[in-house]
Amino acid sequence: VTAATQELLAEKARERLLAARPGLDLPDSPAELAALLAGRWEPEDAGQDSAGQDGVHSVVAVVRRVDTVSWLRGTCAFAFGMAPERAAAWRRSFTHTVFLAGNPRNLRDRVAFDHVAEDASLAWHGPAEPRASVGLRRLLKVVSGAAPFPVRPPQRVDVPAGAARRRPVHRDLYVATAGVSFGQALVHLNHLVAEAVLDDLVGPGDRLTLRRVPRLPGVPTPFAALRVDADPAHPDRLRAFAGLTQETTDVRPHSS
Amino acid sequence: LTLVVLSAPHAARPAAQRHGGSRVLLAPVTVTPTKPLTPSHLKGLLWTDVLFRATRELAGVDYRYSNTVYHRTEQTLGFWAFLDDTAGDTDYSAMTEEQVGELYVQYWERRRQPPPAAALRPYADAAEQGWVHPATARVLAMWTGHYRRLGLHDPGLTEHQPPGYTLDEVFDYLAARDLCLDHRDIGGPVYLDLTHAGLPLRQIVAADGQPNYLACALRDLLPLAPDYDEVVLIHDKELDLDYRQLARVLSKAGPVVHRVPVDRVPIGDRVRSARSGDWRGHTVAALVEELAATHPPDVLRLGLRLYFIAVLGPGQRQSYRADLLRKSLRRAERLLSSAPAAPATRLADRLGHHRGDHVHVNPYRLTTGLLARHRHAPAADLLSAVFL
Numbered sequence: 001v002t003a004a005t006q007e008l009l010a011e012k013a014r015e016r017l018l019a020a021r022p023g024l025d026l027p028d029s030p031a032e033l034a035a036l037l038a039g040r041w042e043p044e045d046a047g048q049d050s051a052g053q054d055g056v057h058s059v060v061a062v063v064r065r066v067d068t069v070s071w072l073r074g075t076c077a078f079a080f081g082m083a084p085e086r087a088a089a090w091r092r093s094f095t096h097t098v099f100l101a102g103n104p105r106n107l108r109d110r111v112a113f114d115h116v117a118e119d120a121s122l123a124w125h126g127p128a129e130p131r132a133s134v135g136l137r138r139l140l141k142v143v144s145g146a147a148p149f150p151v152r153p154p155q156r157v158d159v160p161a162g163a164a165r166r167r168p169v170h171r172d173l174y175v176a177t178a179g180v181s182f183g184q185a186l187v188h189l190n191h192l193v194a195e196a197v198l199d200d201l202v203g204p205g206d207r208l209t210l211r212r213v214p215r216l217p218g219v220p221t222p223f224a225a226l227r228v229d230a231d232p233a234h235p236d237r238l239r240a241f242a243g244l245t246q247e248t249t250d251v252r253p254h255s256s
Numbered sequence: 257l258t259l260v261v262l263s264a265p266h267a268a269r270p271a272a273q274r275h276g277g278s279r280v281l282l283a284p285v286t287v288t289p290t291k292p293l294t295p296s297h298l299k300g301l302l303w304t305d306v307l308f309r310a311t312r313e314l315a316g317v318d319y320r321y322s323n324t325v326y327h328r329t330e331q332t333l334g335f336w337a338f339l340d341d342t343a344g345d346t347d348y349s350a351m352t353e354e355q356v357g358e359l360y361v362q363y364w365e366r367r368r369q370p371p372p373a374a375a376l377r378p379y380a381d382a383a384e385q386g387w388v389h390p391a392t393a394r395v396l397a398m399w400t401g402h403y404r405r406l407g408l409h410d411p412g413l414t415e416h417q418p419p420g421y422t423l424d425e426v427f428d429y430l431a432a433r434d435l436c437l438d439h440r441d442i443g444g445p446v447y448l449d450l451t452h453a454g455l456p457l458r459q460i461v462a463a464d465g466q467p468n469y470l471a472c473a474l475r476d477l478l479p480l481a482p483d484y485d486e487v488v489l490i491h492d493k494e495l496d497l498d499y500r501q502l503a504r505v506l507s508k509a510g511p512v513v514h515r516v517p518v519d520r521v522p523i524g525d526r527v528r529s530a531r532s533g534d535w536r537g538h539t540v541a542a543l544v545e546e547l548a549a550t551h552p553p554d555v556l557r558l559g560l561r562l563y564f565i566a567v568l569g570p571g572q573r574q575s576y577r578a579d580l581l582r583k584s585l586r587r588a589e590r591l592l593s594s595a596p597a598a599p600a601t602r603l604a605d606r607l608g609h610h611r612g613d614h615v616h617v618n619p620y621r622l623t624t625g626l627l628a629r630h631r632h633a634p635a636a637d638l639l640s641a642v643f644l
Contacts, residue, residue: 147443
């Protein structure tokens with residue numbers, strides 16, 4: 001891993017954190033940033049932001065079954081429907097999301113979900129302060145997707161339609177698989193895609209091609225957004241776990 | 257005797273058919289056969305036995321107690337693998353329960369984390385076929401002796417009694433009713449999902465495929481439950497949450513399900529675990545040996561039932577007290593010598609008074625009734641049918 005790459009990843013990581021909380025005091029060196037991200041660093045540790053807002057606003061994603069493509073579509077649809085002030089609060093909490101194993105159908109009489117996937121295999125609640133999801137947390141268990149995230153041929157993701165603010169585009173969505181569990185891949189893709197929706201990098205009617213690769217270096221198209229985190233195998237290093245490219249022509253073959 | 261070994265969901269049930277009335281399935285929690293029986297176990301066994309023998313005078317009742325089903329749990333399989341790994345080829349046939357129990361304590365002392373399911377697979381597969389590790393076979397042989405001596409109905413301790421469902425059949429049954437959350441495809445566990453009723457998700461199979469006690473109980477009881485009017489589950493307080501879930505699932509299959517919690521017996525105000533050797537100095541084997549030397553079999557059987565059911569009650573407020581047990585034995589002696597031979601009414605009618613709003617007879621009400629001073633002395637037919 002070259003210093004330049006680590007510097008680039010550090011820059012991307014800093015950009016993301018500062019976009020959520022301007023004025024945050026962050027270390028410059030990639031190693032220190034990696035240590036910060038690898039630690040038990042939670043959004044509340046960042047303290048009050050410049051607007052004087054505090055309190056973590058988390059999303060609880062209830063997961064019955066994971067089909068990665070429909071899960072990505074659901075994540076987009078959920079984020080599209082979010083009111084701007086709630087989206088801002090979630091952003092200040094670094095799009096903090098808790099994945100809980102549960103069947104939305106069994107919970108509909110108890111929980112007012114903010115979005116439920118078409119086949120009811122997934123549902124989203126929040127963003128809200130933790131006390132709003134106490135009941136859900138008591139009933140459900142944190143998802144433990146310990147299996148390796150599987151490698152598959154490229155998959156087409158039709159982002160749900162809606163009130164488009166611009167013409168639809170196509171982008172490649174890369175996700176790293178080497179040493180990455182199913183649960184970890186969900187976390188990385190969730191942050192990347194949710195924040196891309198909030199930044200209008202992903203909009204209604206867009207098309208994505210999900211590409212699973214061992215690692216991200218070597219991608220021909222420049223990235224428009226990158227998900228950077230500490231590398232669990234090397235705690236003093238940063239690693240890119242998922243990336244959304246700039247617009248590309250959708251020419252390569254897919255499997256659905 | 258009416259116990260039938262049921263290997264298929266629709267196997268015939270002579271007990272139920274003969275009575276033509278209500279059909280009851282009695283399914284107590286089983287004792288892991290890896291250690292000596294203790295007063296806590298004896299209490300549960302005596303409650304179960306009185307409930308079974310009293311209820312069968314009134315209704316068709318099947319007493320389901322399958323060790324085969326629960327050998328599949330990690331606490332048994334892991335112990336077997338540990339024994340073969342450490343002791344190797346050993347002669348267990350002359351060991352005492354305590355000697356096997358000491359090995360069980362060693363197992364828990366050395367165990368750092370659950371053994372991986374893959375390592376237990378040969379044992380799990382063999383247990384499904386009816387194989388039993390010789391250490392457990394030795395323990396069960398000795399327990400069979402205790403049962404005989406104490407007049408306990410033997411529900412087939414050493415018989416191969418496979419459950420009616422495979423694990424996959426349990427998943428299918430539950431999934432069809434939205435009661436199963438299966439995350440195996442992403443490397444997660446399988447949960448029993450009763451969240452619609454406000455009960456938390458309960459893991460039944462670990463991510464590596466190892467089923468727990470609750471999963472085994474579902475394999476055994478789900479296929480049986482629809483054929484009964486009433487299911488009675490006897491368990492101790494530690495398993496309260498699991499048994500609430502089990503009762504909820506079984507009741508969806510049709511029968512009315514009753515839980516009968518019977519707490520353990522504290523020794524010196526403490527309830528400890530077999531894993532830490534709680535049985536040392538307090539085994540059923542030693543207790544029975546000592547009391548049988550000075551008491552005839554009938555006095556021993558009735559006295560133990562009076563003490564562990566009527567004196568201790570279902571809770572665990574009172575620690576074990578040898579003096580009160582001896583008092584119960586003296587009481588038993590008097591009851592036996594004063595029992596009238598010719599009863600005025602039918603046994604079934606007299607037992608019927610001790611049911612609540614259910615089919616089964618309440619062992620506590622029945623047994624405390626023997627001690628009530630204002631009543632007539634219990635007749636010999638009641639004592640011999642239920643208590644001896």
